[in-house]
Amino acid sequence: MKMVACATYEGIEAKVVYVESTLTKGLPSFSVVGMVSASINEAKERVKSALLSNEFIFPPKRITINLAPSDVKKEGSQFDLSMALLIALDYIEEDLSEWFVFGELGLDGVVKENLQLYPLLLSLANQKVIKKAIVPFESLDKLSNIPNIDFYGVKNLKEAIDLLKNSTNITPNIIYKKIEYPNISVNNELYYFDEEYVEDFLDVKGQEIAKRAALISAAGFHNLLLEGSPGCGKSMIAQRLRYILPPLSSDEILDIAKLDALEAKEPLFRPLRSYRAPHHTSTMGSIFGGGSYTAKIGEVGLAHRGVLFFDELPHFSKSVLESLREPLQDNKIRISRVNSKIEYPSDFLFVSAMNPCPCGNLLHKDKECRCSELEIQRYKNRLSEPFLDRIDLCVVMQDVSLDDRGTISSKEMHKKVIDVHKIVKQRGQRGFNAKLSDAEVDKFCVLDEEATAVLQRAIMQFSLSFRAIKKVQKVSRTIADLESSVMIQKSHVLEALSYRRRG
Structure with missing residues (x-):
């Protein structure tokens, strides 16, 4: 049995799918199992045509492709290349399980770009489950923005087969592209x-x-x-x-x-x-x-x-x-x-x-x-x-x-917003002022005596809810940051209260 890795969506995140193959003696057949969608079942004809178009003999055996785990629904054309490679390379002994393979096949064996490829690979990168991947050559420029993955671009099925035959002597096609925008x-x-x-x-x-x-x-x-x-x-x-x-x-x-x-x-x-x-x-x-x-x-x-x-x-x-x-x-x-x-x-x-x-x-x-x-x-x-x-x-x-x-x-x-962002990060906050938890409000939204007295009077006068009190403190914190003030002062609380809805 041979195996490579691919992925499908589970919600909006990628789920690793292992593509397994067996070629056994018996009446010639080609089946794909593992809770697959119609788009994957249709891939059988694309895979067969791509192999025949690239001078490979489609093996007269009982071919079974399994997409595991079997309890996850798989869909998308990104599985085409992985299935074709497993059939074409059934005879080699190398372990291919560390390779992720993505690509849609044309009938002539050309590896085509899939728009859903980028979010899949980015999700896998965020999960830190992928190190190297074979992808369509035309996707390389876009994928170069994703760090910590070695990408190997191929233009057709023959190139992908040659790449895996000589996998020890190859280098990735691209280097991680740096973001070229102003920064702090x-x-x-x-x-x-x-x-x-x-x-x-x-x-x-x-x-x-x-x-x-x-x-x-x-x-x-x-x-x-x-x-x-x-x-x-x-x-x-x-x-x-x-x-x-x-x-x-x-x-x-x-x-x-x-x-x-x-x-x-x-x-x-x-x-x-x-x-x-x-x-x-x-x-x-x-x-x-x-x-x-x-x-x-x-x-x-x-x-x-x-x-x-x-x-x-x-x-x-x-x-x-x-x-x-x-x-x-x-x-x-x-x-x-x-x-x-x-x-x-x-x-x-x-x-x-x-x-x-x-x-x-x-x-x-x-x-x-x-x-x-x-x-x-x-x-x-x-x-x-x-x-x-x-x-x-x-x-x-x-x-x-x-x-x-x-x-x-x-x-x-x-510029003022960027200056506040610096203050917030230097203070040790992980998120924005509006997203502070109750514990973080107590830690970062410190009021001086006059500000505390004003807030206490506002609570009594306007019957502020617990949520409203916290929101006033958070808005006051932002107003104080705009004025580069460490402590929240009376004027900051008064301005924050002026933005509360009335009537």
Whole structure:
């Protein structure tokens, strides 16, 4: 029996699959077993044609290919090359089990690229279960961004066979590609950022309070709710937030590229966080993930390490808004189906926008609101208190004026966010201020006497919940970091309290 390794998806992570083969005497046949999908069963014809097209005689034996473990459903065309190699090299005595082999075969034996190959290999690299792999030659440039794996690129089946015949005398095709973007070094770790600001905060005229809140939100990854009349700049601010978010480590850049590949997009390996903005008519499955047999990733998972923007927040269904409470609190989402149960990370910055009333004119100084008190109350009641309690910053947008001017650029704001990121990492925090645990809040969010007294009065006056108290402390910590203050002072707590939602 011969064996090589490959992989398939289990949720959004890779699961190692061992491809085993036996060629025995008997009536000629070719079968693939091990809970395989139709795409793998179809591979039999591709493998047979590829072998015959490359001057190999298809053995007149009983050929059985087993994909283990047998209790995991396998799918994808990446198994083609491994099956063909096991049949072609059945006669050699070398142990091939340490090799990972990936590639789709054409009928002429050409090894083709598979878009799902990158996230599979990245997941295997993160699990530290792979050292060397045979991959399509055209995938090498993309795969060179993954460290600690020796990649051997092949253009066709014959090259792959020759490679394994002389495996002791070969060298990998590529060297790990370094990330060439501006970076900062903190505690011997490099963090990368992009200085291309496609959307600039200079375009946002006026709205100084909202821009200040956006800066605090970006620096600490605090959830943000913008409320204001139509056309006042809510969506403009949300779209520009992704360009001023904290820098990324190399592992985080690879994770974002993995999510791009899962969505069938070409990974860019750029230190720019993702931005997802589903429409309010989106279904539960598209936002949280799902599927009848396997649980597919949704918008919440694709926004991991980036921004999830809900425009027209009250128009989202009640079930979607209430289901969002779990990932907002735990930074992960669980999808349960009869045949699969998976959990994936969803550590995102939640940004939302809403009008003050159904017609949008309630706060406008010139236009008259057409809504009744009952309509306004119903509109606001679509957002429950437990949901709103998970929002760190709530801002009522100002009226637009012809005299309004852009006062601060994205570059200036980004520099302040990067400075806060340095402070946070040098302080010994693993995550952002908004993601601190209760124990970490007590350790890092230290208030002076005046600040403590202000917070105590606010707790009594506004009946703040335990969660709300912690959020005020976290926002105060970010405001203090923006001013390079070690201790949280009275002014920092007062500003944090000013962003609490009222009414």
